[in-house]
Amino acid sequence: MFLATQAKIQQAVREFAHERYNLEPNVIVNQPPRPAMGDMALPLAMELGRRVGKPPRQVAEELAAELRNIAGVAKVEVAGPGYVNVYLNRADYAAGLSVQREQATAESASKPSGKIIVEHTNINPNKAAHIGHLRNAALGDTLVRLLRSRGNSVEVQNYIDNTGVQVADVVVGFLYLEKKSAADVAALISNPSVRFDYYCWDLYASVSHFYEEDSTRVELRGRTLQEIEHGGNEASRVAETVAMAIVRYHLATMFRLNVEYDLLPRESEILHLKFWDQAFQLLRERGAIYFETEGKNKGCWVMRQEEGNREVETGITTETEPQAGAEDTKVIVRSNGTVTYVGKDIAYQLWKFGLLGKDFWYRPFQSYPDGRVLWVSATEPDSSTPPTFGRGEKVYNVIDVRQSYLQNIVAAGLRALGYEEQAVRSIHFSYEMVALSPRCCADMGIELSPEDRKRPYVEVSGRRGLGVKADDLVDRLIQEALREVQARHTEESPEFRQRIARQIAIGALRYFLLKYTCNAVIAFDFKEALNFEGETGPYVQYAVVRARNIFRKLEAEGGRFDAALVTPAVLDRFLAAPDGDPYWELLFLASKLEAVTEQAIITTEPAAVAKYAFQLAQSFNNFYHRFRILTEQDESRKAFLLWLVEIVDRQLTATLDLLGIEVPEAM
RNA sequence: GCGCCUGUAGCUCAGUCUGGAUAGAGCGUUGGUCUCCGGAACCAAAGGUCGGAGGUUCGAAUCCUCUCAGGCGCGCCA
Incomplete structure (x- = not known):
């Protein structure tokens, strides 16, 4: 609903600029600093005024007059140096939002036709x-x-470099360091008491030392690599079984995080x-x-x-003789x-x-x-x-x-x-990479060199065996979550509690990994990763759980939410300013999911979605605290509030789904 | 040496693409809400010359130039 409305307004502004001034400006739609100043702000008149030599406020008035004719627009005001602030017809907008979630539209910038x-x-x-x-x-x-979610056909590939040097290194470890045969390795893989990927984690680090002790051993790597590429020998058989056994561990680990290929x-x-x-x-x-x-x-x-990356030569060439x-x-x-x-x-x-x-x-x-x-x-x-x-x-x-x-x-x-x-x-x-904070290294008992200790963070290194294993982290998160769940749900079954704890742990982990923008280095820290309060996945999950509890309680009390009670007249009545402002603000924010998704795709920045999830959850929690719903005496107000909660539930659940985060049955 | 990225509140980060109204969150600190639709919550306060200097503009955290600091790349490795 937001995207369609915004597109409609942008189109009208473009037509205005074209017909009146023969200009094709890029129409930016902002949000006014305060909700009372309108729903959408257009700063365009300031720029337009300068280009055509008119006072910006005059251009703004012209534009405002034009926009008042658009269906769905309730009011247009000119403010400040020449902002055009648009107020939407709240009831119409709400009714449109109620019908269905927005599908990918024709003007969706992120959608090519193919795969x-x-x-x-x-x-x-x-x-x-x-x-x-x-x-x-x-x-x-x-x-x-x-x-x-925007209607694209997507194929997910996970490339497996099963014949590269890293695999070769582990094969060298098995064959020359541990002197195992292909059969020995196969037995190790099928031994249920061995975490094979963890075993290789250590072995890989040991091989680095193995090379360092005697530099002539490095040629084993080259020879093994050739054998693996050639096939039909002991090394290639070990490589094949090792690589695919580890791939299965990786797939299982990723599946815990709701990742499929x-x-x-x-x-x-x-x-x-x-x-x-x-x-x-x-x-x-x-x-x-x-x-x-x-x-x-x-x-x-x-x-x-x-x-x-080479810079173009300028007039004065410094004689540093370019290498042929x-x-x-x-x-x-x-x-x-x-x-x-x-x-x-x-x-x-x-x-x-x-x-x-x-x-x-x-x-x-x-x-x-x-x-x-x-x-x-x-x-x-x-x-x-x-x-x-x-x-x-x-x-x-x-x-x-x-x-x-x-x-x-x-x-x-x-x-x-x-x-x-x-x-x-x-x-x-x-x-950017994930690094370890100095405190994290200290927690894990990792010895740091003096120069590492001066750095803001330490790079993870598989070769040095330096890092936090994914499954260890997940296990620890589940353990923490379980402790909280057990304190709150003493009467539930162990299976139930385990399931909830897993969902919360994964919610915390995925949110933690996604809330930073891509070009920020994450200096990993257990304290922050294990946090379930504030700007975290569990905070957002909790908001949805609360929303659903309202309906659960309602039904337990023998009540029922009747959407038919929420007529256009009811929407009009309860959304009207100023009393309806808090409802409208929540509703309007909830309507922006598709716009946020588009933006996240265009900028390849999933953090924007995480940010939005938190904002919507926060806005809902505030609403939840402020208004009592089930005790509401006015039946039509009660129905309206329930309707609003249902929309927030729907949008927030969809947002979490985009982040790969599930909503627990209880928290 | 060359290229890319980063520098915003005590800490961790949004906001920079597309300049716009009083620069925002979370954590931490301090104070408050509390027999509730379960507090993993809510409200409030304190806290910022947006690394620095020029420039463009009616208007700059945002664009341009220079500069300081940190990170990452630049292989007949993968």
Whole structure:
């Protein structure tokens, strides 16, 4: 309702500017500083006045006269230096809101016609997931929910690098450090008393020391990596079982956070199905890369960085003799003939857009309780009939900010091949890392070097085994939540309490990960992550639980909410200013969900939705405290209040769903 | 050296894309609400030269230039 109303007003303003002054301004709609000053504010007249040489207030008056004719507008006032403040017809607006939730509209800026691919999580399958990975998944999953809520078709991919060095390192650990066979490893995996991903977490850190003790051991990594890529040997068998066992742990961890995927494209299939060979051919044919015959990159296939990070030379050139072929090129194929990571990434990105001319085979990997089937790439067909994967129109890669440089090169690769459109629609959804606060390190008994201690935060490092494991954090949150639940619900069953505690814990965790904007480093701190009060997920959940308790109590007392009592006349009566202001403000805020969603998509900033959830919950809690509903004697006022609560419940539940947060039955 | 990001209340952060009315939250502090639709709540107070200096503008936390401080990138690693 908000989006449609806003669009209507913007359109009218554009027409006014065009017809009266032959201008096509960008129409900004603001919120007035105080609700009493109107529902929407247009600062345009100030700018317009200057451009046409008229007093802003005069232009504002002209515009106001125009807007008064719009259906749904109750009043228009000119204020201050030339603001045009619009007051909506509250009852009409409320009636419109009551009908149904807003669907994606034609002018929805965020909606392409085709499929959107979102790639996220992408954890190296060689150790347990940590909090940094949780941020990636929470952001990616929320983006998926936002896009789907606006009517987009979205495919979620979780790329599995099962043949990379990180897996190779753990394989080295098993084969050479622990001297285990493939059978030993398989036994370890099937041993129910071993948390295999935790086991590998420690082993991975041990391997780093193993290399440090004797630098000649590093060649084991290279050899193992080659064996894994080649296949058909002990190392590749260990790699395969380790990687997929850990993938299952990752999937289980993410499922605890309500994160699901559609497809697991694996590096091994990209390798065996020769995706790179195909991409290499394309890149050569179209001159996107060339063979370097001199300089430090002699013997490599390199790509020119068209307009990379390099600054354009100005008049006075400082004589620092530019290195031949150094600055603005990127090696794609090494002089030994092997492809770099970014080269493989270009091939994968081409496949995502359906531009590679090759496809994977697929087989079902697992099913989620809701019926969604997760598929995995395969080297050959089987009897299953997979949906069409890839061929996206737009691609979001959720990857942390440190990979910006490489993501730019991938996009540059598409451009060099002539795929300008796809390069533009390759979106690096970038976010900052999760680090550990000094206090957090102290809590965990992590020894810090003197220079680390001076820093504001310490980077998580899988290689050093430095970090908070995802499942440990989740377990601890559930434990904290359970303590609270047990204190409040002594008579409920253990299953009930466990379920509620889990929902609260996940609500707290996802909200915590989402409330920071993407370019803020999260300095992780247990005290803040375990907080259930103030600006937190449980605070928002609690608001909805309270709203629902009103209806529960009503029914328990034998009452019933009859929506038919809320007639246009009733809406008009109770929403009228000034007595209706508190109701109207709550209602108006609740109507903005779709607008907030649009904004969050356009700016790729899920934190905006988290912020909104908190504001709406806060506004409701204030309302809840201020007005008694069930004891209300006036039947039509009571019906009106119940109607309002129902709308807030609906919108707030929908908001939480976008954040991947469930509403507990009780709190 | 080059590129990107950050700097707003004691602490943690919104607000910067698209300049606009008295710069907002949470936590913490202090004081209040309390037999209720369950307080994981509500209200109030104190607390800010928006890192600094110029500039553009009727108007700048927001745009431009310079500068200081911190972080992250810049491999024939992934």
